[in-house]
Amino acid sequence: MRNHFNAHEVDYSELCCVSNFSFHRGASSPEELFDRAAQLGYRALAITDECSLAGAVRALKASEETGPRLILGSRFALDDGPVMVVLARNADGYTQLCRLITKARTATRKGRYRVTCTDLDALDDCWLLVLPDYGRPPDPTLHALLGWMAVRYPRQSRIALALHRGPHDLLHVKRLNSLRLRYGLPIVAVGDVHMHRRSRRALQDVFTALRLGTTVQNAGHALAANGERYLRPRRVIGRLYPPDAIAETRRIADACDFKLRDIRYDYPAENIPPGHTSSSFLRAEVKKGYVSRGLKGSSWAIRRQLMYEIRVIERLGYPHYFLTVYAIVCHARSRGILCQGRGSSANSIVCYCLQITEVDPIRRELLFERFISEERAEPPDIDVDFEHERREEVIQHIYRTYGRSRAALAATVIRYRPRSAMRDVGRAMGLSVDQIDTLAGELSRRADDGTLPEQLAARGVRLDARLLHQILVLVDTLIGFPRHLSQHVGGFVLSDKPLEMLVPVENAAMPDRTIIQWDKDDLEAVGLMKIDILALGMLTCIRRCFDLIAGYTGYLWRMSTLPSGDPETYRMIQRADTVGVFQIESRAQMTMLPRLKPKRFFDLVVEVAIVRPGPIQGGMVHPYLKARDQKPEDIEYPSEALRGVLERTLGVPIFQEQVMKIAMVAAGFDGNEANGLRKSMAAWKREGGLEPWRERLKSGMRERGYDEDFADRIFEQIKGFGSYGFPESHAISFALLVYVSAYLKCHYPAAFAAALLNSQPMGFYQPAQLVRDARRHGVEVRAADVRYSHADCTLESEPGEAASSNVRPALRLGLRLVKGLSPEAASRISAARASQAFASVPDLVARARLDRRARDALARADALAGLAGHRHRAQWQIAATEVHDDLFAHVDVPEAEVTLAEPTEAADIVADYHSTGLTLRRHPVALLRPDLARAGAVTAAAFNRLDHGANAHVAGIVTMRQRPGSAKGVTFLTLEDESGTVNVIVRREVLATYRIAVLSARLLRIVGVMQRAGQVRHCLAHEIVDETHRLGSLVTRSRDFH
């Protein structure tokens, strides 16, 4: 019976189609689906992801680019019931749909949803399409549902017919027909589409297997019997479906006229006091700040800039946005939480007046290149960093102020990367975990050159060549697919109306966090506002440092009151004496400092931005250093127009903004195009797609008379920037923290070191290195001691010394460094001591209620030395001391004196490292010095005096290993001995020989050559000896490959 209903192309729209935002179900992206729908001449395409609108904005963009109209809807597997598709008819229907999804998603844990019939009660502006199960007679649940729908939504309910050339197609049509007659609900034709083309079928099977936690081989009938669930040509549709069902589909498609662009978002209104408009209040608050910041009487240029900014903000309708950020910042300030804004809008005079940023535009001599781009419809961008340990307080405040319904985090779409793609495909294809790991490892090492099966076989993984090929193709397709929604690091979306009226909200993995289903780019496209509430360890450190300084000088610094342009601070920075300083403490930054020699604030901005993979890979560093040695008039610019863009950075593009500006000035891009270029720059490593820009850029530059060579170079630089290009607007804010932390380190080394230690873990260095650095700067560091230490590190100055800035306080290590001692126990100790000093070990144990773990921890840290003598004695004594409610409390046995050997110096050093990670005794390498000297190694200090090219022989504890992607296979090591540190370069060919030693040794001896360029010294390794055995049981820590 091959009777076809209709052999010509029918007018068709697809009402039921999932994209790959239905995780582990849809096998094509919204873009692919729309492309294909356009080719096939579909009138409209509904994206009905499973209980989700996460792909909606992408679908909208795809629809606008390709033609077919977007219908928004969602698909639900009802609890114990059939599949239901809900389509939004209009804006109210859209809100009803968002509410339904929100309710279903928040009713259960992350990644799941739950919809029952009763949840469908408020969908008066939606279409409801029921898909009865195929190959199964209607069950009572279906009858009940249809019966209810026929009464509740007689006009909006439809029975959806999906045909895929299965074994029961005729029967299915018959059954649906009888349902139609029984309930009076029309039948619509749908494709129940899961992929844009048949070829995605294998991937769809993989998804099915993953969803069911099995393999494709074992999934059996859970897999689709064929690959018909793709976007089928209209001719096929016409042949397959009854004409009245197709006609009904057309009617429904035409009756959906909701446009996502029409949703209206409003900023929260509560930050404006009665009697004010948002503009008048913004102006009033800015004026207040203008006075309190001491800008009164500043230059005309400043005033003009301020007025310009306010006008732009008003014209674009952003006063609410600035006031919302202002309100959050004000709250943080009232709680003494340090914060600092960054981003293109943050470094404005308005933000300076509103105290969102501490970057003083006048003192810092900054130019405002880009405030808010008027030609782009891009919302303003302010990120605010808060102290990392107190950000949660700010977040809780936001939830309290706006309520959970009006505040949620933006989502981040986590996408498949090569490794995760391999893991999932491997799992679905029945590979073992070890096979998957091996395969992933081999793939990351090399491109498939055809020898992969042999390479794998050599490693014990035998795979059939065909299977392997299939796996590789699947992995390749899967990479870049969305995998799940995660929470954005700190991007809050705040709204005047409940958020669920605009976008579905779901649970995040963290308890008490909710996320909306759209990510950052989606928000931008539909004009929602987000504020980034971020955490920054250095702010914690700076605030603690201010507090510590105030503790002994009585003077409370603020970031804005620290003297700017302090020459002593800059001299310290030029020496690369920057352990602990924000950003410029890394090895790469430290080798750059003596070459760049920062002298003023803008140099720090450059320093922050230039030591990044982007500029390094783009080859900007050397030209910039060279230009710094030239006279300004000798620097050549390709054109006068570009001089304007590049003059501040001596002709070399360093900031992301400059690259965009070049595209605009030299190639005639408009603002939106430049923004598109920026986004492609961020994504090309992942997705490719930079080539169209190359053509566009080069032709634009040709037209404006730039030579081919220059155009190529600019393009390469753009590529090099990749996702690492650093915006100046962020670099400026970071540079301020660089300056502040450097100033504190320079003038208050003890307070700075204490603040850093109290904010651990953060930054590049371990406590041992921070303490050693403080001591090198003349800070007296005192050991942790139950008689004097608090939980945190503290400053001790001699009693009677007048509180003044000339005091050089000592740094007392805190009990927080003692491994195994809980913070509660530490604070009980200082609390008990506050009332009365401890008389003895039993007195300490009794009054501070120390359990066994705490007692052992203190003894091993040597923190009992003042009460009990050397470590061994302390341990022996404290092991016998019990708290009162313990078993032996009443037994005060007089005990025979046991003779305990005094620990050797080496044993003490080992124990110090074990317990606190650092020692105030000799450096461990000092003890090994005679042996190392016999082997021929000299100290780091002696090494650093060598001339360039001299033979070198050093040894030390490995404190850092790095292999920057930009360094062509070179590995960097930092070795530390009693006199200082040595930076070692291990070339690729040397690494091959000494791989294990380089990767895992803790004490290394290196024979090599001194490489010296001014203040920058490296030891180029030729021969590497693992000397770890000499350390015995000493535990050392290294920062490896971060």
Next chain:
Amino acid sequence: MWLALRFPNWALDFRGAAAEQPTLVVETTAQRQHVVAASQTALEHGVRRGMGLADARIRSPAVVVHDRSRAGETAALARLAGWAWRYSSQIHCAVADPNIQDARLIFEIGASLRLFGGRQRLLKAIRDDLKVLGYRYRAGLGETPQAALAFSRARRRVSDLAELPLASLSLDPTTRATLEASGFRRAGELLALPPAALARRFGPELLAFLEQLAGRRPHGLALFERPERYQTHHELFGAVENVQGLIFVLHRVFTELAIFLRGADSAIQTLRLSLVHEHRATTEITLRLSAPSRDARHLERVACERLERITLTAPVLEIGLLSDRLRPAEHAQGALWQQNDRSAGAPWPVVLDRLRARLGHEGVVWLDSPADHRPEYASTERDSEPRPHQAANGNGDTLPRPMWLIDPPEPISAQALGNMNWLSGPERIESGWWDQGQRRDYYRALDARGRLLWLFRDLNSGDASSRYFLHGLFG
């Protein structure tokens, strides 16, 4: 006198593989995978126990990794304890626990010294046996089990109990840490301390241990009891796919059985051999001898004979043995193996014939219908009973499938096609892309003779004339 045998890499060695390839066994605790045993080659690459897996991979990139099987370790150690019956009636065995990270076997040998002709000879016999088994071990001799174990754990060779380092004693880790932090290094220092001072700090356990160590108190260890039956499971390294491979593996399985039977001086008459597959029912083979025997080699031959006649339904992951009740052996059979089987005159072919007669080849075939969309795969023959499947469709409609499948499908001529009366279709079946992919449109049709046929058009075939096939007849 006690002998302690400590097996540092038991988690790997118990599996009995002496692979060339560097091999590791890892265990996951608190999200971290760490090495619990390593092969010799892996050790030579610098892998150490306790190391994280990532670290180990850096040192030995081509390493093969297995997950730990504690059950397997315990079972294998019990087998080994059975072996020790030959030398001792007081045997203690234990696998890794928090105090002692190694599997160990400790047994009293003083009573057997004379029987074996002195200490040297006894120890040599033990060494030879262990060599056959291929386990890596450390041995220690002491007056008490605790002392013997401590001597086996001492890194440097010490002769005096007092000289034993603290680290070699089986102490609770916290106790040991406190003692070390108090500056103690050797067992002698502890034994010299006032007992009251120790008890006050570490409770009675430490005192008890020290007294047991010095032999001033009974050792208190649980002794191994001879099992009623021989029952073991051997996990294989990877799946064994053919009978040849299986026979190779079985040799070791039966070696252990041999050692056990000889040690326990027992005989068995029936042995059930189970071959465990993934996703398939276990294949079970029962070997029955005409009389009890302790000649495991003979059993092995019988087993191999049987195996050669069967087809494996699926790769084998695990082998299990279960004997009937162990009974005392009636006659001594000397060395570990009958060195020369045929000359020893064991009438194994006769036994085998009897076995064949008794068990025979059952010509039974089970029909199975696995869940697969492809008709050929949805109906298969197996020689073992399949597990019941979930009814594929629940209460759904029965698939229109003929009882009779034509295998292989027959091409249909163009002329015959022309005379068909098409009833339904197409039903499109495209599946199995991961092995034998198919793309077909199926139809039901009546042919000129009125038979109800099941036909398909092969969508993969390019040639229009040969695209239709007859695949079945409806009854």
